[in-house]
Amino acid sequence: MQSLTQLQLSYDTNPGSIPACLGNLHKLIYLGFHGDKLSGTIPSPIFHNLTDLGTLEINSDKLEGTFMFSALANLSKLKEVDISGRSLEIDTETPVSWFPSFQLSFLSLRYCIINSRNAGRLPTFLWSQRKIKILFLRDAEITGTPPIGLFCNSSLGSLDLRNNSISGLFVVPCRNASYDAYEINLSHNHISGPLPENIHLSFPKLNILRIAGNKLEGRIPPSLGERQLVLLDLSDNHLSGEVPMLLP
CATH class of the missing domain: 3.80.10.10 (Ribonuclease Inhibitor)
Incomplete structure (x- = not known):
């Protein structure tokens, strides 16, 4: 399993949450979670060792809690991020000093609640993304x-x-x-x-x-x-x- 490079988990029929043990799959290039029955929070620690990750997709309206986007800061190979969830909050401003090592080409945070603790501020790190081609932030309570x-x-x-x-x-x-x-x-x-x-x-x-x-x-x-x-x-x-x- 530790040599796995791509993993997609579907939660369309059986309920479940994102396993915290996935952080051991150090060679992952693609990681995706989809389905109406995916619930719980996004465990930030799983990303600490996924240094080869290029694409991250997490989509479910039953996700909750707050995901600190800075958990992805050290993923220098990250190119595409697609996260959505109508009850999911995404904080891109904590801690204030964080800076991304990645250069995204695609970012979608549709239907999330972005930076509610900062009055819906547009993610500051976007101004450092020189290679971004597609940016989808619809229905995200941005001001x-x-x-x-x-x-x-x-x-x-x-x-x-x-x-x-x-x-x-x-x-x-x-x-x-x-x-x-x-x-x-x-x-x-x-x-x-x-x-x-x-x-x-x-x-x-x-x-x-x-x-x-x-x-x-x-x-x-x-x-x-x-x-x-x-x-x-x-x-x-x-x-x-x-x-x-x-x-x-």
Whole structure:
């Protein structure tokens, strides 16, 4: 068993929890737990010796307690993390001094309760992730301003922050810069003000833009009609003026 490199446990029929003894499987590259009957907490100590781990998946709405994300700090080969659970809290800010040795390409913390002890703060460690391409944090009780600055120093292509409590202006943070983003979803938050007129310059590869159900005002930038958008959803806002021609 100690030479095992991949392990996936399904809890669709029989109830169970994450075994604490898995920390002895030092050669694991992939570790996954799935199923509606998976319950209990995520035991942080199991990750201390899983230094080869590249992919971690834990998905169940019956998980509970608080998972300290810093438990993954020393997993330098970690590339993909997918954790979800409607009753699961994830604390990414404790201890304050922790710093990740990993560079993620994919992170999904959908349907979790993120940083409830820090007023729903967006995970600070994200600003160190230069290689991240996909970031899914929908339905996670996140607050703060739209984190468009994440595009400045990373290769982020897809950002999903729908159904949170993000407020403030949608601001393009870096002038004369163009980003790799092809999909942005900020629907059903509290984002206000106008859309930037130069949004087309900053996101030349954008295919999908969803900011429905916010408090946007003003006109829709005509330049959006010049993009090869596949989908544009700005419904349920306070926008005015003409809708740009979106078909080439």
